[in-house]
Amino acid sequence: MQVSNNISSFNVWKNYNSNVSSLRDSMSKLSSGSRINDAGDDPSGLAMSERLRTQTRNTAAAAGNVENKLNYLQTADSWMQKMHDMLGRMGELAVMANDGTKSQTDRDILQKEFGQMQEEIVRITDDAGKFNGIALFDGAQISQQVGADGGQVFDGVMIDLQSDTATDLDGVVGGATWADLVDGTIEISDQTNASAAVTAVNAGIDFISSQRADVGAEMKRMDQTLDGLRSYEENISATESRIRDVDVAKETAEMSKYNILQQVGTAMLAQANQLPQGVLQLLG
Numbered sequence: 001m002q003v004s005n006n007i008s009s010f011n012v013w014k015n016y017n018s019n020v021s022s023l024r025d026s027m028s029k030l031s032s033g034s035r036i037n038d039a040g041d042d043p044s045g046l047a048m049s050e051r052l053r054t055q056t057r058n059t060a061a062a063a064g065n066v067e068n069k070l071n072y073l074q075t076a077d078s079w080m081q082k083m084h085d086m087l088g089r090m091g092e093l094a095v096m097a098n099d100g101t102k103s104q105t106d107r108d109i110l111q112k113e114f115g116q117m118q119e120e121i122v123r124i125t126d127d128a129g130k131f132n133g134i135a136l137f138d139g140a141q142i143s144q145q146v147g148a149d150g151g152q153v154f155d156g157v158m159i160d161l162q163s164d165t166a167t168d169l170d171g172v173v174g175g176a177t178w179a180d181l182v183d184g185t186i187e188i189s190d191q192t193n194a195s196a197a198v199t200a201v202n203a204g205i206d207f208i209s210s211q212r213a214d215v216g217a218e219m220k221r222m223d224q225t226l227d228g229l230r231s232y233e234e235n236i237s238a239t240e241s242r243i244r245d246v247d248v249a250k251e252t253a254e255m256s257k258y259n260i261l262q263q264v265g266t267a268m269l270a271q272a273n274q275l276p277q278g279v280l281q282l283l284g
Contacts, residue, residue: 009269016265019258026255035246045243052240056233058148063229065144066222069156073219076136076159079129080212083161084205086117091201093117097194104190111189114197121182125161137161146225148232154225157214169203176200178207 028037036042036049093114097107129136139160146154161178169176176196180186181204188194 012265012268012271016262016269019261019265023255023258023262026251026258029246029251030248030255033246034244035251036244042243049240049244052236052243055148055236056240059229059233059236062145062147062152063226063233066146066226066229069142069144070219070222070226072131072134072136072142073156073215073222075131076129077212077215077219079124079136080161080208080215083121083124083208084212086121087201087205087208090114090117091198091205094188094194094197094201097188098191098198100191107189107191107194111187114188115184118182118184118186125182129161147229157218159211159215161208161211169200169207176203178204 025041029035036046039046093110096102097110097114102110125137134140134142137159139158139162141158142156143153144156146152169178169181176186181200186193186197186200188197
């Protein structure tokens, strides 16, 4: 029987400390909702979950880029819709001017409205048509990252509707350009010019339709890209959650176990500390 070294008490104390430490870990996990609160909890799981977290954040940022591009394209399409409307009116005016029963005064009046439509299209394409201060119709290409990893960059369509554009309008005799249509070159002040203007305006409408088709195709692509990014973000978030989040039911059971063991350990430690008292009986 030993007094100086109470081995039984030491063993109980060791187990007691271990149970208290485990109880603290369980309480920490439950209170934080995370199975991994520091690298020591699961080193490999921590590394994997941090990598997945980075992917989630990058994917969310890329999705924001795509949404911005969709807004950019929708703004451009809205302006081109107004151009379609104005070109449609210009076609009406040109047909009305190509009428031998109208006087020159009538045609001059029609030309005034025709010219105003031309000037408004120029104003939109050269100045007003912007998104966040960025010109929509100067032919610049908008590039942006659309994925979580490097190199996942998309170069968008180029919309060139500036008034000095040299694009030929298909089917127009004499090789008239978009600039001719929207700048004082195509007019309806006499019947001959009005006849040519009808053809030019129709070609201009087809030209804008082609540009809108390019924009619409990119919008469809961006919609699909956005859907893919959202699905990817959801899946990697779920994977990261399985690695890092605590299983509340399981951890609650663990906490209950360690709580009981801690209480039992306290009682056993008291009992173990009483063992050396038997020496007193030997001393009579």
